[in-house]
Amino acid sequence: MPKIASFSRRNFMKSAGVTALVGTLGAGNSQAASPQKMAKNGTFDFDTPYNRIGTNSSRWDSPAKRYPAGQFKYGMGVASMDFEAPPCITEAIAERCEHHTWGYMSSTESLVDAVVQWSGTRHGLDLDPKSVVLSTGVYPGVIAGLRTFAPPATKVLMLTPIYDGFFYHCRHTGVIPSESPMKRVNGRFEIDWEDLESRMTPDTHAMIVCNPQNPTGNVWTQEELLRIGRLCLEHKIVVLSDEIHSDIVRPGHRYIPFASLPDEAVVNNSVTFNAISKTFNMAGMKTAFLYSKNPTLLGRVVQNHRADLNTLGVTATEAAYRNGAPWFDQLLPYLDGNHSFVETYVRDNMPLVDYHRAEGTYLTWLDFSKAIQAIGAPQMALEKGYSSPEHYLQDWLVEHSGVYLNPGANYGPGGAGHMRMNLGSSRLIVKEAFDSMAAALRKA
Numbered sequence: 001m002p003k004i005a006s007f008s009r010r011n012f013m014k015s016a017g018v019t020a021l022v023g024t025l026g027a028g029n030s031q032a033a034s035p036q037k038m039a040k041n042g043t044f045d046f047d048t049p050y051n052r053i054g055t056n057s058s059r060w061d062s063p064a065k066r067y068p069a070g071q072f073k074y075g076m077g078v079a080s081m082d083f084e085a086p087p088c089i090t091e092a093i094a095e096r097c098e099h100h101t102w103g104y105m106s107s108t109e110s111l112v113d114a115v116v117q118w119s120g121t122r123h124g125l126d127l128d129p130k131s132v133v134l135s136t137g138v139y140p141g142v143i144a145g146l147r148t149f150a151p152p153a154t155k156v157l158m159l160t161p162i163y164d165g166f167f168y169h170c171r172h173t174g175v176i177p178s179e180s181p182m183k184r185v186n187g188r189f190e191i192d193w194e195d196l197e198s199r200m201t202p203d204t205h206a207m208i209v210c211n212p213q214n215p216t217g218n219v220w221t222q223e224e225l226l227r228i229g230r231l232c233l234e235h236k237i238v239v240l241s242d243e244i245h246s247d248i249v250r251p252g253h254r255y256i257p258f259a260s261l262p263d264e265a266v267v268n269n270s271v272t273f274n275a276i277s278k279t280f281n282m283a284g285m286k287t288a289f290l291y292s293k294n295p296t297l298l299g300r301v302v303q304n305h306r307a308d309l310n311t312l313g314v315t316a317t318e319a320a321y322r323n324g325a326p327w328f329d330q331l332l333p334y335l336d337g338n339h340s341f342v343e344t345y346v347r348d349n350m351p352l353v354d355y356h357r358a359e360g361t362y363l364t365w366l367d368f369s370k371a372i373q374a375i376g377a378p379q380m381a382l383e384k385g386y387s388s389p390e391h392y393l394q395d396w397l398v399e400h401s402g403v404y405l406n407p408g409a410n411y412g413p414g415g416a417g418h419m420r421m422n423l424g425s426s427r428l429i430v431k432e433a434f435d436s437m438a439a440a441l442r443k444a
Protein backbone atom coordinates (compact mmCIF):
# COMPACT_ATOMS: atom_id res chain seq x y z
CA MET A 1 0.00 0.00 0.00
CA PRO A 2 1.43 3.38 -0.83
CA LYS A 3 1.66 5.61 2.25
CA ILE A 4 0.41 8.62 0.31
CA ALA A 5 -2.94 8.16 -1.37
CA SER A 6 -2.06 10.26 -4.41
CA PHE A 7 0.88 7.98 -5.15
CA SER A 8 -1.37 5.04 -5.90
CA ARG A 9 -0.42 4.76 -9.55
CA ARG A 10 -2.84 1.92 -10.21
CA ASN A 11 -5.81 3.90 -8.90
CA PHE A 12 -4.73 6.88 -10.90
CA MET A 13 -4.41 4.86 -14.08
CA LYS A 14 -7.85 3.39 -13.62
CA SER A 15 -9.52 6.70 -13.03
CA ALA A 16 -7.62 8.77 -15.53
CA GLY A 17 -7.34 6.18 -18.28
CA VAL A 18 -3.76 6.89 -19.27
CA THR A 19 -2.80 3.27 -19.62
CA ALA A 20 -1.50 3.76 -23.14
CA LEU A 21 1.32 5.99 -22.03
CA VAL A 22 2.01 3.87 -18.99
CA GLY A 23 2.33 0.94 -21.36
CA THR A 24 4.92 2.87 -23.32
CA LEU A 25 6.82 3.74 -20.22
CA GLY A 26 6.66 0.28 -18.72
CA ALA A 27 3.73 0.02 -16.35
CA GLY A 28 4.54 -0.96 -12.82
CA ASN A 29 8.27 -0.76 -13.25
CA SER A 30 8.13 1.53 -10.24
CA GLN A 31 11.14 3.64 -11.02
CA ALA A 32 10.06 5.96 -8.26
CA ALA A 33 10.61 3.23 -5.70
CA SER A 34 14.29 2.91 -6.54
CA PRO A 35 15.65 6.37 -7.04
CA GLN A 36 19.14 6.97 -8.37
CA LYS A 37 19.37 3.86 -10.47
CA MET A 38 19.90 6.14 -13.45
CA ALA A 39 23.36 7.13 -12.32
CA LYS A 40 26.03 4.63 -13.38
CA ASN A 41 29.73 5.40 -13.11
CA GLY A 42 29.01 9.09 -13.19
CA THR A 43 26.95 8.80 -16.36
CA PHE A 44 23.32 9.73 -16.22
CA ASP A 45 20.75 8.01 -18.35
CA PHE A 46 18.32 10.54 -19.75
CA ASP A 47 17.14 8.12 -22.42
CA THR A 48 15.09 5.74 -20.30
CA PRO A 49 11.68 7.34 -19.75
CA TYR A 50 11.03 8.18 -16.12
CA ASN A 51 7.40 7.69 -15.27
CA ARG A 52 5.84 10.56 -13.34
CA ILE A 53 2.23 9.53 -13.79
CA GLY A 54 0.28 9.38 -10.55
CA THR A 55 2.77 11.51 -8.62
CA ASN A 56 0.52 14.58 -8.54
CA SER A 57 2.46 16.02 -11.47
CA SER A 58 0.84 19.02 -13.09
CA ARG A 59 2.48 18.12 -16.40
CA TRP A 60 1.10 14.58 -16.51
CA ASP A 61 -1.73 14.29 -14.05
CA SER A 62 -3.62 17.54 -14.67
CA PRO A 63 -4.36 16.91 -18.39
CA ALA A 64 -5.42 13.36 -17.52
CA LYS A 65 -8.12 14.83 -15.29
CA ARG A 66 -9.17 17.27 -17.99
CA TYR A 67 -9.66 14.46 -20.53
CA PRO A 68 -11.18 11.73 -18.36
CA ALA A 69 -12.18 9.55 -21.33
CA GLY A 70 -8.55 8.55 -21.68
CA GLN A 71 -7.60 10.37 -24.90
CA PHE A 72 -4.64 12.08 -23.24
CA LYS A 73 -1.28 10.31 -23.51
CA TYR A 74 1.63 12.75 -23.72
CA GLY A 75 2.01 15.67 -21.32
CA MET A 76 4.13 18.10 -23.33
CA GLY A 77 2.81 21.29 -21.71
CA VAL A 78 3.77 22.61 -18.26
CA ALA A 79 7.44 23.56 -18.04
CA SER A 80 8.87 20.87 -15.83
CA MET A 81 11.17 18.06 -16.99
CA ASP A 82 10.64 14.32 -16.75
CA PHE A 83 14.18 13.34 -15.77
CA GLU A 84 15.04 11.85 -12.43
CA ALA A 85 16.82 14.49 -10.36
CA PRO A 86 20.53 14.06 -9.70
CA PRO A 87 21.35 11.76 -6.76
CA CYS A 88 22.95 14.61 -4.79
CA ILE A 89 19.51 16.17 -4.32
CA THR A 90 17.75 13.03 -3.17
CA GLU A 91 20.67 12.17 -0.90
CA ALA A 92 20.68 15.58 0.74
CA ILE A 93 16.94 15.37 1.37
CA ALA A 94 17.24 11.81 2.72
CA GLU A 95 20.03 12.84 5.07
CA ARG A 96 18.02 15.78 6.39
CA CYS A 97 15.00 13.49 6.86
CA GLU A 98 17.03 11.34 9.22
CA HIS A 99 16.72 14.13 11.72
CA HIS A 100 13.03 14.03 12.39
CA THR A 101 12.32 17.64 13.27
CA TRP A 102 10.87 20.38 11.12
CA GLY A 103 10.95 23.57 13.13
CA TYR A 104 11.91 27.03 11.87
CA MET A 105 15.34 27.36 10.29
CA SER A 106 17.99 29.52 11.86
CA SER A 107 19.80 30.72 8.76
CA THR A 108 19.87 30.45 4.99
CA GLU A 109 23.29 32.06 4.56
CA SER A 110 24.82 28.89 3.24
CA LEU A 111 22.23 28.69 0.45
CA VAL A 112 22.87 32.32 -0.47
CA ASP A 113 26.57 31.52 -0.64
CA ALA A 114 25.80 28.62 -3.01
CA VAL A 115 23.73 30.97 -5.22
CA VAL A 116 26.63 33.44 -5.34
CA GLN A 117 29.13 30.70 -6.20
CA TRP A 118 27.01 29.22 -9.00
CA SER A 119 26.22 32.63 -10.51
CA GLY A 120 29.90 33.58 -10.43
CA THR A 121 31.34 30.32 -11.73
CA ARG A 122 28.83 29.63 -14.44
CA HIS A 123 27.79 33.09 -15.56
CA GLY A 124 30.62 35.39 -14.49
CA LEU A 125 28.26 37.36 -12.30
CA ASP A 126 29.81 39.09 -9.33
CA LEU A 127 27.12 39.08 -6.65
CA ASP A 128 27.40 40.52 -3.17
CA PRO A 129 25.63 38.05 -0.83
CA LYS A 130 23.97 41.04 0.83
CA SER A 131 22.22 41.84 -2.44
CA VAL A 132 20.63 38.39 -2.69
CA VAL A 133 17.20 37.81 -1.17
CA LEU A 134 15.69 34.35 -1.13
CA SER A 135 12.12 33.88 -2.23
CA THR A 136 9.53 31.15 -2.47
CA GLY A 137 9.53 31.26 -6.25
CA VAL A 138 10.20 33.62 -9.10
CA TYR A 139 6.47 34.25 -9.27
CA PRO A 140 6.17 35.90 -5.80
CA GLY A 141 9.39 37.81 -6.47
CA VAL A 142 8.10 39.36 -9.69
CA ILE A 143 4.78 40.17 -8.01
CA ALA A 144 6.68 42.01 -5.26
CA GLY A 145 8.60 43.88 -7.97
CA LEU A 146 5.39 44.94 -9.69
CA ARG A 147 3.81 46.02 -6.41
CA THR A 148 6.86 48.16 -5.72
CA PHE A 149 7.37 49.94 -9.02
CA ALA A 150 4.08 49.77 -10.91
CA PRO A 151 1.09 51.28 -9.10
CA PRO A 152 -2.32 49.79 -9.99
CA ALA A 153 -3.73 50.94 -13.35
CA THR A 154 -0.28 51.84 -14.70
CA LYS A 155 1.32 49.91 -17.57
CA VAL A 156 3.93 47.17 -17.54
CA LEU A 157 5.88 46.65 -20.70
CA MET A 158 6.78 43.25 -22.11
CA LEU A 159 7.91 41.70 -25.37
CA THR A 160 5.44 39.13 -26.63
CA PRO A 161 4.91 36.23 -27.04
CA ILE A 162 5.90 35.85 -23.38
CA TYR A 163 5.39 33.50 -20.42
CA ASP A 164 1.67 33.53 -19.63
CA GLY A 165 2.34 33.76 -15.88
CA PHE A 166 3.21 37.44 -16.33
CA PHE A 167 -0.36 38.17 -17.37
CA TYR A 168 -1.55 36.61 -14.10
CA HIS A 169 0.98 38.76 -12.22
CA CYS A 170 -0.48 41.84 -13.90
CA ARG A 171 -4.03 40.85 -13.04
CA HIS A 172 -2.98 40.06 -9.49
CA THR A 173 -1.37 43.48 -8.98
CA GLY A 174 -3.93 45.49 -10.97
CA VAL A 175 -1.51 46.71 -13.64
CA ILE A 176 -2.05 46.79 -17.39
CA PRO A 177 0.20 44.72 -19.66
CA SER A 178 1.60 46.80 -22.52
CA GLU A 179 2.61 44.24 -25.10
CA SER A 180 5.18 44.89 -27.79
CA PRO A 181 4.94 42.01 -30.28
CA MET A 182 8.21 40.73 -31.68
CA LYS A 183 8.70 40.37 -35.42
CA ARG A 184 9.94 37.19 -37.02
CA VAL A 185 12.96 38.11 -39.10
CA ASN A 186 15.00 35.38 -40.83
CA GLY A 187 13.54 32.78 -38.49
CA ARG A 188 14.31 34.68 -35.26
CA PHE A 189 11.92 36.66 -33.09
CA GLU A 190 13.33 40.20 -33.15
CA ILE A 191 12.40 43.23 -31.08
CA ASP A 192 10.40 45.90 -32.87
CA TRP A 193 12.38 48.79 -31.39
CA GLU A 194 10.11 51.48 -32.73
CA ASP A 195 7.05 49.84 -31.22
CA LEU A 196 8.85 49.17 -27.95
CA GLU A 197 9.93 52.76 -27.52
CA SER A 198 6.53 54.09 -28.51
CA ARG A 199 5.13 52.18 -25.52
CA MET A 200 7.50 53.81 -23.04
CA THR A 201 4.85 56.30 -21.98
CA PRO A 202 4.82 58.29 -18.70
CA ASP A 203 2.31 55.81 -17.23
CA THR A 204 4.68 52.86 -17.86
CA HIS A 205 6.82 52.23 -14.79
CA ALA A 206 8.20 48.73 -15.22
CA MET A 207 9.29 46.39 -17.98
CA ILE A 208 9.46 42.61 -17.53
CA VAL A 209 12.37 41.14 -19.46
CA CYS A 210 12.39 37.36 -19.86
CA ASN A 211 15.89 36.03 -20.56
CA PRO A 212 15.91 33.47 -22.09
CA GLN A 213 12.46 34.23 -23.39
CA ASN A 214 9.72 31.71 -22.68
CA PRO A 215 8.18 30.59 -25.10
CA THR A 216 10.25 31.68 -28.14
CA GLY A 217 13.58 30.60 -26.65
CA ASN A 218 15.39 33.89 -27.44
CA VAL A 219 18.64 34.25 -25.53
CA TRP A 220 19.11 38.00 -25.56
CA THR A 221 22.47 39.38 -26.64
CA GLN A 222 24.41 41.99 -24.70
CA GLU A 223 23.57 44.59 -27.36
CA GLU A 224 19.85 43.86 -27.12
CA LEU A 225 19.83 43.96 -23.34
CA LEU A 226 21.86 47.18 -23.25
CA ARG A 227 19.52 48.84 -25.70
CA ILE A 228 16.47 47.76 -23.68
CA GLY A 229 18.17 48.90 -20.49
CA ARG A 230 19.16 52.34 -21.86
CA LEU A 231 15.69 52.99 -23.26
CA CYS A 232 14.13 52.02 -19.93
CA LEU A 233 16.52 54.27 -18.04
CA GLU A 234 15.76 57.18 -20.33
CA HIS A 235 12.02 56.68 -19.86
CA LYS A 236 12.21 56.05 -16.08
CA ILE A 237 11.07 52.44 -16.34
CA VAL A 238 12.49 49.89 -13.92
CA VAL A 239 13.64 46.60 -15.47
CA LEU A 240 12.39 43.42 -13.80
CA SER A 241 14.49 40.68 -15.34
CA ASP A 242 13.17 37.13 -15.02
CA GLU A 243 16.10 34.82 -15.71
CA ILE A 244 14.67 31.51 -14.50
CA HIS A 245 15.70 29.72 -17.73
CA SER A 246 19.23 31.16 -17.62
CA ASP A 247 21.15 27.91 -17.34
CA ILE A 248 19.50 26.26 -20.32
CA VAL A 249 21.19 27.80 -23.31
CA ARG A 250 22.12 26.08 -26.59
CA PRO A 251 25.58 26.03 -28.15
CA GLY A 252 26.39 29.23 -30.01
CA HIS A 253 24.51 31.42 -27.53
CA ARG A 254 25.44 32.95 -24.22
CA TYR A 255 23.20 33.99 -21.37
CA ILE A 256 24.07 37.51 -20.23
CA PRO A 257 22.78 38.33 -16.75
CA PHE A 258 21.14 41.76 -16.92
CA ALA A 259 23.11 42.74 -13.80
CA SER A 260 26.40 42.04 -15.61
CA LEU A 261 25.83 44.59 -18.39
CA PRO A 262 28.70 47.04 -18.89
CA ASP A 263 26.66 50.10 -17.93
CA GLU A 264 26.34 50.78 -14.22
CA ALA A 265 23.36 53.10 -14.53
CA VAL A 266 21.45 50.48 -16.55
CA VAL A 267 22.30 47.75 -14.06
CA ASN A 268 21.29 49.96 -11.14
CA ASN A 269 17.89 50.41 -12.74
CA SER A 270 17.10 46.70 -12.53
CA VAL A 271 16.03 43.88 -10.24
CA THR A 272 16.62 40.26 -11.28
CA PHE A 273 14.61 37.18 -10.38
CA ASN A 274 16.07 33.73 -10.74
CA ALA A 275 16.02 30.15 -9.46
CA ILE A 276 17.73 26.88 -10.16
CA SER A 277 14.37 25.16 -10.37
CA LYS A 278 14.25 24.84 -14.18
CA THR A 279 17.89 23.68 -14.30
CA PHE A 280 17.30 20.75 -11.95
CA ASN A 281 13.56 20.36 -12.27
CA MET A 282 12.82 21.41 -8.71
CA ALA A 283 9.88 23.79 -9.19
CA GLY A 284 7.91 22.02 -6.46
CA MET A 285 10.66 22.83 -3.94
CA LYS A 286 9.64 26.51 -4.06
CA THR A 287 13.03 28.09 -3.53
CA ALA A 288 14.22 31.02 -5.66
CA PHE A 289 15.98 34.35 -5.26
CA LEU A 290 16.05 37.97 -6.35
CA TYR A 291 18.82 40.52 -6.33
CA SER A 292 19.75 44.03 -7.36
CA LYS A 293 23.03 45.87 -7.50
CA ASN A 294 21.07 48.92 -6.36
CA PRO A 295 20.42 48.65 -2.60
CA THR A 296 17.67 51.27 -2.77
CA LEU A 297 15.65 49.35 -5.38
CA LEU A 298 16.25 46.10 -3.55
CA GLY A 299 15.21 47.60 -0.21
CA ARG A 300 11.96 48.82 -1.74
CA VAL A 301 11.14 45.39 -3.20
CA VAL A 302 11.92 43.69 0.08
CA GLN A 303 9.26 45.80 1.78
CA ASN A 304 6.68 44.09 -0.43
CA HIS A 305 8.13 40.63 -0.25
CA ARG A 306 8.24 37.93 2.37
CA ALA A 307 9.68 34.52 1.66
CA ASP A 308 8.47 31.62 3.75
CA LEU A 309 11.10 29.08 2.89
CA ASN A 310 10.81 25.42 3.73
CA THR A 311 13.53 23.17 5.11
CA LEU A 312 13.53 20.56 2.36
CA GLY A 313 13.46 23.15 -0.40
CA VAL A 314 16.49 24.91 1.07
CA THR A 315 18.34 21.61 1.58
CA ALA A 316 17.62 20.37 -1.93
CA THR A 317 18.40 23.67 -3.62
CA GLU A 318 21.74 24.06 -1.91
CA ALA A 319 22.66 20.47 -2.83
CA ALA A 320 21.83 21.21 -6.48
CA TYR A 321 23.96 24.35 -6.57
CA ARG A 322 26.91 22.75 -4.85
CA ASN A 323 26.93 19.24 -6.30
CA GLY A 324 24.59 19.10 -9.28
CA ALA A 325 26.86 20.48 -12.02
CA PRO A 326 28.04 17.08 -13.41
CA TRP A 327 24.44 16.00 -13.92
CA PHE A 328 23.45 19.28 -15.51
CA ASP A 329 26.50 19.30 -17.79
CA GLN A 330 25.26 15.99 -19.22
CA LEU A 331 21.65 17.12 -19.38
CA LEU A 332 22.37 20.24 -21.42
CA PRO A 333 23.67 18.44 -24.56
CA TYR A 334 20.82 15.96 -24.23
CA LEU A 335 18.28 18.81 -24.35
CA ASP A 336 20.13 20.31 -27.28
CA GLY A 337 19.85 16.91 -29.01
CA ASN A 338 16.10 16.98 -28.43
CA HIS A 339 15.87 20.39 -30.08
CA SER A 340 17.92 19.19 -33.07
CA PHE A 341 15.82 16.04 -33.33
CA VAL A 342 12.64 18.12 -33.47
CA GLU A 343 14.09 20.46 -36.09
CA THR A 344 14.80 17.56 -38.45
CA TYR A 345 11.62 15.70 -37.61
CA VAL A 346 9.31 18.63 -38.29
CA ARG A 347 11.07 19.51 -41.54
CA ASP A 348 10.88 15.92 -42.81
CA ASN A 349 7.49 14.79 -41.54
CA MET A 350 5.16 17.66 -40.74
CA PRO A 351 4.38 19.88 -43.73
CA LEU A 352 1.59 21.60 -41.79
CA VAL A 353 3.98 22.78 -39.06
CA ASP A 354 6.82 25.30 -39.24
CA TYR A 355 9.81 24.94 -36.98
CA HIS A 356 11.41 27.86 -35.19
CA ARG A 357 14.86 27.39 -33.66
CA ALA A 358 15.07 28.05 -29.93
CA GLU A 359 18.34 29.49 -28.60
CA GLY A 360 17.63 28.40 -25.05
CA THR A 361 15.07 26.78 -22.71
CA TYR A 362 13.77 23.23 -23.15
CA LEU A 363 10.65 24.57 -24.88
CA THR A 364 9.92 24.64 -28.58
CA TRP A 365 7.59 27.13 -30.18
CA LEU A 366 5.98 25.62 -33.22
CA ASP A 367 4.00 27.40 -35.92
CA PHE A 368 0.80 25.41 -36.51
CA SER A 369 -0.86 28.10 -38.69
CA LYS A 370 -1.27 25.76 -41.67
CA ALA A 371 -2.59 22.95 -39.47
CA ILE A 372 -5.07 25.37 -37.90
CA GLN A 373 -6.46 26.17 -41.35
CA ALA A 374 -6.42 22.51 -42.42
CA ILE A 375 -8.65 21.43 -39.54
CA GLY A 376 -10.91 24.48 -39.82
CA ALA A 377 -9.97 25.60 -36.30
CA PRO A 378 -10.98 29.29 -36.67
CA GLN A 379 -14.55 28.33 -37.62
CA MET A 380 -14.78 25.47 -35.11
CA ALA A 381 -13.47 27.72 -32.33
CA LEU A 382 -16.24 30.23 -33.07
CA GLU A 383 -18.95 27.60 -33.27
CA LYS A 384 -17.90 25.76 -30.15
CA GLY A 385 -17.05 28.78 -28.01
CA TYR A 386 -13.29 28.30 -27.70
CA SER A 387 -11.34 31.41 -26.78
CA SER A 388 -8.98 30.95 -29.77
CA PRO A 389 -8.27 28.58 -32.69
CA GLU A 390 -5.18 27.45 -30.76
CA HIS A 391 -7.37 26.35 -27.86
CA TYR A 392 -9.46 24.35 -30.28
CA LEU A 393 -6.28 22.85 -31.74
CA GLN A 394 -5.15 21.90 -28.24
CA ASP A 395 -8.24 19.74 -27.77
CA TRP A 396 -8.04 18.47 -31.36
CA LEU A 397 -4.47 17.27 -30.83
CA VAL A 398 -5.37 15.47 -27.62
CA GLU A 399 -8.37 13.83 -29.33
CA HIS A 400 -6.43 12.78 -32.43
CA SER A 401 -2.92 12.15 -31.14
CA GLY A 402 -3.05 12.13 -27.33
CA VAL A 403 -0.52 15.00 -27.23
CA TYR A 404 -1.17 17.92 -24.91
CA LEU A 405 0.46 21.24 -25.88
CA ASN A 406 0.01 24.81 -24.66
CA PRO A 407 -1.98 27.12 -26.98
CA GLY A 408 0.00 30.06 -28.35
CA ALA A 409 -2.84 32.49 -27.66
CA ASN A 410 -1.97 32.27 -23.94
CA TYR A 411 1.34 34.05 -24.57
CA GLY A 412 -0.04 37.37 -25.78
CA PRO A 413 0.08 39.13 -29.16
CA GLY A 414 2.17 37.14 -31.65
CA GLY A 415 1.11 33.83 -30.12
CA ALA A 416 -1.62 33.20 -32.69
CA GLY A 417 -1.02 30.15 -34.85
CA HIS A 418 1.57 28.74 -32.44
CA MET A 419 1.75 26.02 -29.82
CA ARG A 420 4.36 25.65 -27.08
CA MET A 421 5.82 22.20 -26.57
CA ASN A 422 7.99 21.00 -23.70
CA LEU A 423 10.99 18.91 -24.81
CA GLY A 424 12.25 18.14 -21.29
CA SER A 425 11.70 14.40 -21.72
CA SER A 426 13.50 11.31 -22.90
CA ARG A 427 13.90 11.38 -26.68
CA LEU A 428 11.73 8.30 -26.95
CA ILE A 429 8.76 10.17 -25.50
CA VAL A 430 9.47 13.25 -27.63
CA LYS A 431 9.63 11.04 -30.73
CA GLU A 432 6.44 9.17 -29.87
CA ALA A 433 4.59 12.42 -29.30
CA PHE A 434 5.77 13.74 -32.67
CA ASP A 435 4.97 10.46 -34.44
CA SER A 436 1.49 10.63 -33.02
CA MET A 437 0.94 14.29 -34.00
CA ALA A 438 2.39 13.73 -37.48
CA ALA A 439 0.06 10.76 -38.07
CA ALA A 440 -2.96 12.80 -36.93
CA LEU A 441 -2.05 15.77 -39.09
CA ARG A 442 -1.55 13.58 -42.16
CA LYS A 443 -5.24 12.73 -41.89
CA ALA A 444 -6.32 16.34 -41.36
Ligand SMILES: Cc1ncc(COP(=O)(O)O)c(C=O)c1O
Pocket (backbone or CB within 6 Å): 079, 136, 137, 138, 139, 140, 163, 165, 210, 214, 242, 244, 245, 275, 277, 283, 288
Ligand atom coordinates in the same frame (compact mmCIF):
# COMPACT_ATOMS: atom_id res chain seq x y z
C1 LIG B 1 9.74 32.74 -17.31
C2 LIG B 1 9.18 32.06 -16.09
N1 LIG B 1 9.13 32.72 -14.93
C3 LIG B 1 8.64 32.16 -13.81
C4 LIG B 1 8.17 30.86 -13.81
C5 LIG B 1 7.62 30.27 -12.54
O1 LIG B 1 8.60 30.33 -11.54
P1 LIG B 1 8.35 29.80 -10.08
O2 LIG B 1 7.83 28.41 -10.17
O3 LIG B 1 9.69 29.89 -9.42
O4 LIG B 1 7.38 30.76 -9.44
C6 LIG B 1 8.20 30.11 -15.00
C7 LIG B 1 7.67 28.74 -15.05
O5 LIG B 1 7.53 28.13 -16.06
C8 LIG B 1 8.73 30.73 -16.16
O6 LIG B 1 8.82 30.07 -17.33
